[in-house]
Amino acid sequence: xxxxxxxxxxxxxxxxxxxxxxxxxxxxxxxxxxxxxxxxxxxxxxxxxxxxxxxxxxxxxxxxxxxxxxxxxxxxxxxxxxxxxxxxxxxxxxxxxxxxxxxxxxxxxxxxxxxxxxxxxxxxxxxxxxxxxxxxxxxxxxxxxxxxxxxxxxxxxxxxxxxxxxxxxxxxxxxxxxxxxxxxxxxxxxxxxxxxxxxxxxxxxxxxxxxxxxxxxxxxxxxxxxxxxxxxxxxxxxxxxxxxxxxxxxxxxxxxxxxxxxxxxxxxxxxxxxxxxxxxxxxxxxxxxxxxxxxxxxxxxxxxxxxxxxxxxxxxxxxxxxxxxxxxxxxxxxxxxxxxxxxxxxxxxxxxxxxxxxxxxxxxxxxxxxxxxxxxxxxxxxxxxxxxxxxxxxxxxxxxxxxxxxxxxxxxxxxxxxxxxxxxxxxxxxxxxxxxxxxxxxxxxxx
Numbered sequence: 158x159x160x161x162x163x164x165x166x167x168x169x170x171x172x173x174x175x176x177x178x179x180x181x182x183x184x185x186x187x188x189x190x191x192x193x194x195x196x197x198x199x200x201x202x203x204x205x206x207x208x209x210x211x212x213x214x215x216x217x218x219x220x221x222x223x224x225x226x227x228x229x230x231x232x233x234x235x236x237x238x239x240x241x242x243x244x245x246x247x248x249x250x251x252x253x254x255x256x257x258x259x260x261x262x263x264x265x266x267x268x269x270x271x272x273x274x275x276x277x278x279x280x281x282x283x284x285x286x287x288x289x290x291x292x293x294x295x296x297x298x299x300x301x302x303x304x305x306x307x308x309x310x311x312x313x314x315x316x317x318x319x320x321x322x323x324x325x326x327x328x329x330x331x332x333x334x335x336x337x338x339x340x341x342x343x344x345x346x347x348x349x350x351x352x353x354x355x356x357x358x359x360x361x362x363x364x365x366x367x368x369x370x371x372x373x374x375x376x377x378x379x380x381x382x383x384x385x386x387x388x389x390x391x392x393x394x395x396x397x398x399x400x401x402x403x404x405x406x407x408x409x410x411x412x413x414x415x416x417x418x419x420x421x422x423x424x425x426x427x428x429x430x431x432x433x434x435x436x437x438x439x440x441x442x443x444x445x446x447x448x449x450x451x452x453x454x455x456x457x458x459x460x461x462x463x464x465x466x467x468x469x470x471x472x473x474x475x476x477x478x479x480x481x482x483x484x485x486x487x488x489x490x491x492x493x494x495x496x497x498x499x500x501x502x503x504x505x506x507x508x509x510x511x512x513x514x515x516x517x518x519x520x521x522x523x524x525x526x527x528x529x530x531x532x533x534x535x536x537x538x539x540x541x542x543x544x545x546x547x548x549x550x551x552x553x554x555x556x557x558x559x560x561x562x563x564x565x566x567x568x569x570x571x572x573x574x575x576x577x578x579x580x581x582x583x584x585x586x587x588x589x590x591x592x593x594x595x596x597x598x599x600x601x602x603x604x
Contacts, residue, residue, distance in 0.1 A: 191261050199249035279300055346387050424474070448462070449462070492549065495546060498546070502580070517532075
């Protein structure tokens with residue numbers, strides 16, 4: 158056996174013997190059993206007190222009526238009833254640590270158990286109040302380890318170790334701790350920005366005093382200001398110098414000049430559309446290629462058209478600036494449509510238009526303004542006399558608002574009730590005899 162191997166063996170034997178002696182010393186010392194007894198007593202009292210509070214105090218035992226007084230405050234108390242046991246454990250263990258330390262001079266075991274109770278309390282709170290799956294997972298995998306390290310006093314040493322694992326290139330220094338902190342802070346601010354943006358835009362869009370175009374413009378400006386402020390705040394939290402924004406702005410300008418022209422164009426086009434109010438959420442838009450739909454959203458980069466068959470068309474904002482499109486409902490949502498039908502040639506056509514107009518006017522979606530329904534003679538067809546019924550409705554005659562089928566049914570019922578026939582295609586066939594029209598006679602000549 159070499160000297161190094163022998164020394165290592167002796168070191169570990171000595172270390173193990175010291176640990177064993179320490180454990181035996183704890184097991185035979187009255188201070189150890191005093192701490193164990195204090196822990197058991199604190200846990201038992203906490204369990205008993207939590208059950209009594211949940212059973213005796215109405216704010217913890219009964220779910221509040223939403224219409225009662227202080228319903229919101231009582232709702233908070235009722236929600237935290239499951240945290241009573243963990244919270245009382247933490248408080249009573251702190252009291253036990255003070256008592257045992259003053260009597261026996263030691264409290265290390267109670268402090269360890271109290272640290273574990275803090276982790277348990279945080280876990281219960283996250284499990285109870287955080288319902289978003291992504292945020293809940295992030296808090297469980299981030300807050301619990303951090304709380305554990307802090308509870309046992311290892312957090313500073315862990316941060317120091319992670320900060321020592323670094324990558325340096327010139328004046329740039331990136332440590333593992335900075336990367337982890339950036340990911341955590343960035344994720345938190347991204348979630349905060351998304352949640353705040355959604356709540357703020359919903360609040361802006363709920364202001365009935367503003368028209369829809371103004372609501373959308375204010376909502377987009379709020380979104381830009383919010384994310385710009387959150388970005389600057391994130392740089393401050395990470396400890397970065399704001400003068401770095403100058404370098405970042407220069408790099409962004411170069412990127413826009415070379416590769417982000419379309420993104421910048423769509424962004425600016427979106428602002429122009431909101432300010433000029435050429436488009437409003439709810440308008441029916443028909444694109445140059447024939448596709449159409451209701452404008453559902455006007456975002457920073459693109460607009461969303463929802464078709465009547467449930468599809469969504471993403472249209473870059475630039476298309477509305479440089480291309481041609483039809484806004485069917487911008488100034489006036491009322492539109493004029495027509496349906497065609499034909500009757501047989503033995504019909505009294507002078508009284509027919511009044512019958513059709515009177516029947517169509519009874520439909521609740523047919524408007525009398527700006528014009529009443531009108532039935533016109535169009536032409537004399539091969540099989541019958543062709544008419545057209547013109548009518549105005551609110552919106553587009555498609556999807557849920559489609560009434561052409563209703564009016565065709567009304568026309569059919571009106572014609573049927575008045576014994577007016579709808580003609581079938583007619584063809585006249587003449588059968589001629591088999592005698593030839595022309596005969597050729599051979600003339601004999603004398604030779």
